[in-house]
Amino acid sequence: MNKKLAVTLSGCATLAVLTLSACGGGDGDDADEWARNVCEQLQPQVERIEAANAAITEASEGNRSPEEVQEADSAAFQDVSDAYAALADAVDQAGDPPVDNGAELRENAVTALRELSDSYAGxxxxxxxxxxxxQREFAEGLRDIAEQLQALGESGDEALSELRSGELGEAMDRQDSCAGPSATASVPEEE
Known part of the structure; x- marks a missing residue:
């Protein structure tokens, strides 16, 4: 069961990060400067989330005790929560993007990232x-958590997707530190 949790976490956590980083759309020095400020802060947090995903995957492999799995998953969720909080801070500190509705875009993205942070803390x-x-109760609890994670991943990307449109999205796409994988991970059905 923890294997499904690992795959679900990986897919859901990566989805929101990729939504922020896989941008497309315009030009403009101001937009480039804004994107550079955000993107420089993005990569360390992506690495932190990837490390948390790897820790959950590692804990799900082999014959680990429930206590070991619990400890690894707990630490990973905390790391992901902290990473999304740092991403929210980075977007907030970059200020309003220099595009139409920039203040609204920033506010929506910061709110979505903070909500993701709070959800992973939960x-x-x-x-x-x-x-x-x-062990049976523990496995059922992990199944419930995996279902919550899947719902979280499905709802977490709406406000962030607004950042990848138009001039701002293109500016982010031009930043090496915002370059990310071309496809998001999918969550397989439970075996």
């Missing part, structure tokens, strides 16, 4: 609260 609390003494 996932950490949920994992911490699981009873590791009953």
């Amino acid at each position: 996932m950490k609390e949920s994992v911490d609260a699981l009873d590791t003494s009953d």
